[in-house]
Amino acid sequence: MRVLPLLCLCAAAGAVEELFTAFSPRPTPPDMSWRLAGELRGQGEADDRDGSGSLAFDHEMLAGSWLGLRGEHDEGWLNVRASRTGIDGDAVLPGGASPDGEYLDAGLGAMWKRQLGGGNVVGASATATCDGQPAISEGMEWGGTATAFTRIGLGAEGEDGLLLALNYDADRVFFGNVPVLPLVAWQGMRGPWMLLLGVPFSVIAYRAEAWRVNAVLGPLPSLSAEHRIDGPWHVFGEAKWNRQQWRRADRTRNDDRLELSQWEWSGGVRLGFGPMIQFDALAGIATARRLGEDEDSADARRDGMALEAAPFAALRGRIAF
Numbered sequence: 001m002r003v004l005p006l007l008c009l010c011a012a013a014g015a016v017e018e019l020f021t022a023f024s025p026r027p028t029p030p031d032m033s034w035r036l037a038g039e040l041r042g043q044g045e046a047d048d049r050d051g052s053g054s055l056a057f058d059h060e061m062l063a064g065s066w067l068g069l070r071g072e073h074d075e076g077w078l079n080v081r082a083s084r085t086g087i088d089g090d091a092v093l094p095g096g097a098s099p100d101g102e103y104l105d106a107g108l109g110a111m112w113k114r115q116l117g118g119g120n121v122v123g124a125s126a127t128a129t130c131d132g133q134p135a136i137s138e139g140m141e142w143g144g145t146a147t148a149f150t151r152i153g154l155g156a157e158g159e160d161g162l163l164l165a166l167n168y169d170a171d172r173v174f175f176g177n178v179p180v181l182p183l184v185a186w187q188g189m190r191g192p193w194m195l196l197l198g199v200p201f202s203v204i205a206y207r208a209e210a211w212r213v214n215a216v217l218g219p220l221p222s223l224s225a226e227h228r229i230d231g232p233w234h235v236f237g238e239a240k241w242n243r244q245q246w247r248r249a250d251r252t253r254n255d256d257r258l259e260l261s262q263w264e265w266s267g268g269v270r271l272g273f274g275p276m277i278q279f280d281a282l283a284g285i286a287t288a289r290r291l292g293e294d295e296d297s298a299d300a301r302r303d304g305m306a307l308e309a310a311p312f313a314a315l316r317g318r319i320a321f
Contacts, residue, residue, distance in 0.1 A: 023151040023163050023187065025119045028067060028075060032276070032320050035065040039316035043286060045089065046310035053091035055099065055291070055307065057260070060084050069112070077111045079127065085246060093293055094303060099258055103246040104140065105131040113149075119158015121151040129171075132247030139249025145169040151187070160188040163198065173243050173259075174219040175200070176297055216240075226270065234270040238282070239263070248293065255295040259304070262289040264312070279317040286310050 038061060045056040061083035069076025085103045092098050109127025116122065126146040133139030149165035165183040175181055185198025194205040201218025212226040222240035229235055242264050245257040266284025292304020 023121055023149065023161065025115050025117075025121050025151060025153065025158060025161070027115060028070070033067045033070075035318070035320045037061075037063045037316075037318040039314060041312060041314040041316075043312040044310045046289070046308040048091040049306040049308060052305065053089055055087060055089035055091045056310075057312075058086045058088075073116070074112065074114050079109045079111065080107070082106045085244070091305065091307075093291070094305060095252075095293070097248065097250070097252075097293065099248065099291065099293075101133055101248070103131070103133055103258075105129070105246075109145075119151065119153020119155075119161055121149075123150070124148045133249035139247055139251075141247055141254075143171050145171075149183075154186075155188075160186070163187055163196070171245075171257075173245055173297060176295075232271050232273050234272055235267070236270050236280075236282075237267040238284075239265050243297070245297075251293065253295060256293050257295065257297070257300065258291070258293045259297060259300040260289070260291050261301050262286040262307075266312070266314075276320045277318075279315075281315055283311065283313040286312055 039059070041057075041059040043057040043059075045054050047054045061081070063079070063081035065077050065079045067075060068078050083105045085105075087099050087101060087103070089100060090098075107127045107129045109125060111123065111125035113121055113123030124147065127144060129143045129145065130136065130140055131143070132141050145168060147165055147167045149163070152162040152164070154160040154162060163183060163185045167181050167183065168179055169181070170176075170179045172178075172181070181200065183198065183200070185196050185202070187196045189195070192207050194203075194207065196203040201216060201220075204215045204217070206213040210228045214222070214224045216222045220241050220243065222238065224236060224238040224240075226234050226236040240263070241261075243259060243261040245259045248256070248258050251258075264284060264286050266282045268280055268282025270278060270280050272278040287309045289307040289309065290301050290304045291307060292300035292302070294300040294303065
């Protein structure tokens with residue numbers, strides 16, 4: 001997963017935390033040098049409403065970051081991620097192609113940022129990517145993304161901030177025809193409320209002793225709520241609009257993307273020891289599902305196949321040390 005804010009549009013609880021810490025003017029705690037995250041997910045088989053067949057999905061992801069540079073004002077992170085998605089079934093796309101197969105996605109990148117004092121931050125990141133159906137010589141493609149960002153401190157000691165960023169990504173799911181996308185947002189804290197209000201998205205987060213609520217407003221909206229029931233044990237619920245893309249090896253046009261879009265409704269149990277250690281077990285149902293293929297995301301959804309609702313379950317975790 002990409003760690004900079006413009007690519008956290010699908011934020012649930014963990015990604016919201018990344019969103020608020022990416023521009024943080026405070027140094028990383030001295031006892032933290034590594035961040036690891038992983039997920040295992042399976043989604044049940046569901047029929048194509050036009051009767052062409054059925055499909056099931058499974059997904060595995062692993063990501064890690066290492067704080068290789070820690071200076072008086074500078075931080076430098078090395079980031080790596082890898083994921084695999086499997087699509088299994090006999091349903092075919094409206095054009096007759098089969099989406100059945102394995103899809104890989106890998107990235108290697110780095111992020112640097114400097115705390116300038118007074119709530120001011122500057123930084124940049126770059127990631128090289130490779131994704132698609134193996135082998136590399138057939139369906140997989142090389143790509144990359146880069147971001148330059150700054151935080152301008154506002155108010156007493158820069159507690160509030162004006163966030164500015166420019167992100168280059170020619171393969172983004174949304175705004176795919178806009179390779180350079182800006183972020184402009186105001187960030188602030190008001191009691192238990194943490195706010196990021198701007199474009200292309202906004203985040204509203206509420207933190208209390210036993211409750212946490214996160215809402216993302218934008219192209220990929222989401223809402224999550226978490227309640228601590230006893231010690232490290234929490235229960236939570238999530239609702240989010242999700243869109244994923246893959247490259248088929250035998251696609252007609254090189255810029256075509258296979259895209260799955262759906263609403264995901266889930267709940268589960270969380271074992272959390274502060275922000276450093278968190279493990280989730282969740283289950284739910286995916287609705288309003290469409291799978292299509294086109295170089296334009298909107299066309300892929302409009303012209304694709306409609307899939308019946310399907311249950312899913314997942315295990316995920318993140319550790320910092």
